[in-house]
Amino acid sequence: MIQNYKLAFIGAGSMAEAIFSGLINQKKVSPENIYVTNRQDEERLHVLQKKYGVQVSSSNEQILAKADIVILAMKPTGIKQAIQSIRSYTSENQLILSVLAGITTEYISYLLGHKAPVVRVMPNTSAAVGSSVTVISPGEHVNDNHLKVTESLLKAVGIVKQVKEKDLDSVTAIAGSGPAYMYYLVEGMFNSLDELQLDRKLGEELILEMIQGSVDLLKSTNQTPKEVYLNVKSPGGTTEAGLNVLENQQFQEIIKDCIIKAAERSKEITKEMSTIPKSTIT
Numbered sequence: 001m002i003q004n005y006k007l008a009f010i011g012a013g014s015m016a017e018a019i020f021s022g023l024i025n026q027k028k029v030s031p032e033n034i035y036v037t038n039r040q041d042e043e044r045l046h047v048l049q050k051k052y053g054v055q056v057s058s059s060n061e062q063i064l065a066k067a068d069i070v071i072l073a074m075k076p077t078g079i080k081q082a083i084q085s086i087r088s089y090t091s092e093n094q095l096i097l098s099v100l101a102g103i104t105t106e107y108i109s110y111l112l113g114h115k116a117p118v119v120r121v122m123p124n125t126s127a128a129v130g131s132s133v134t135v136i137s138p139g140e141h142v143n144d145n146h147l148k149v150t151e152s153l154l155k156a157v158g159i160v161k162q163v164k165e166k167d168l169d170s171v172t173a174i175a176g177s178g179p180a181y182m183y184y185l186v187e188g189m190f191n192s193l194d195e196l197q198l199d200r201k202l203g204e205e206l207i208l209e210m211i212q213g214s215v216d217l218l219k220s221t222n223q224t225p226k227e228v229y230l231n232v233k234s235p236g237g238t239t240e241a242g243l244n245v246l247e248n249q250q251f252q253e254i255i256k257d258c259i260i261k262a263a264e265r266s267k268e269i270t271k272e273m274s275t276i277p278k279s280t281i282t
């Protein structure tokens with residue numbers, strides 16, 4: 001379905017690269033159909049061109065001229081200036097996907113000044129290996145076909161779930177930011193290896209496989225996380241000794257706060273950067 005679509009990425013950062021490299025690696029879209037631009041870093045564009053064979057240009061006009069799908073992938077702070085610089089090359093025949101945290105479809109449509117369908121999507125960088133969990137939410141001018149195209153594009157780089165736009169702040173904290181919290185945890189585990197005097201390579205492999213196995217078990221059982229960790233713990237044993245440290249430091253409260261803060265920040269971004277001036281609302 002998506003093989004013949006031409007995709008234009010506005011913004012060439014880590015999220016754009018994760019999506020288009022995933023699409024290329026999964027052989028869902030050929031690099032000839034992927035166009036990429038960013039604001040000023042031409043060197044970065046050349047690196048991406050060389051690495052993936054994608055089409056790059058610093059001209060918005062060139063990038064957008066043939067695009068069926070436009071993917072907004074710059075930082076939320078850049079949204080106003082970015083759309084101002086592309087909107088005259090966009091049209092209602094293009095499907096606009098935005099990965100920007102906190103920026104509403106309504107605000108994007110307001111900046112575009114026309115009725116192009118806008119879908120907010122919240123992927124994560126695991127798209128690069130086909131394992132993103134991506135949440136999508138349609139804006140006002142989106143029909144079933146637009147949603148099908150969006151889904152089929154993003155299913156190429158992982159699983160896709162649809163939510164109402166009001167839930168995007170919460171899912172951003174989990175689906176979008178979540179991987180960073182996992183990597184932070186893994187970094188902490190890796191940091192224990194020197195003190196354990198364990199071979200670094202072996203230790204890192206054990207940690208990653210242990211996490212993979214834990215996720216596999218959680219996915220395959222009806223038991224709650226508590227039930228499965230209680231199965232690991234023996235009275236007076238090693239797990240209990242470790243869990244006591246986590247409980248004493250209120251680890252679960254910290255993780256909860258972390259997710260809630262991320263969701264709150266998404267709401268703040270909406271207030272700070274995605275507010276339509278009152279005078280223009282009719």
Ligand SMILES: NC(=O)C1=CN([C@@H]2O[C@H](COP(=O)(O)OP(=O)(O)OC[C@H]3O[C@@H](n4cnc5c(N)ncnc54)[C@H](O)[C@@H]3O)[C@@H](O)[C@H]2O)C=CC1
Pocket residue numbers: 010011012013014015016037038039040041073074075076078081082083085099100101122123124125176177
């Ligand atoms: N990095 C992640 O894991 C995720 C990021 N996102 C969203 O993706 C977006 C990009 O994030 P990253 O890739 O991490 O940022 P980044 O800083 O790595 O990349 C941003 C890119 O946008 C370009 N850019 C800035 N202003 C521009 C403009 N006016 N026109 C064209 N290009 C412009 C920059 O040159 C850069 O290439 C953000 O809005 C973020 O909320 C969403 C989900 C996950």
Ligand SMILES: O=C(O)[C@@H]1CCC=N1
Pocket residue numbers: 101172176177
């Ligand atoms: O940190 C951020 O704001 C973006 C959105 C989700 C992941 N990265």
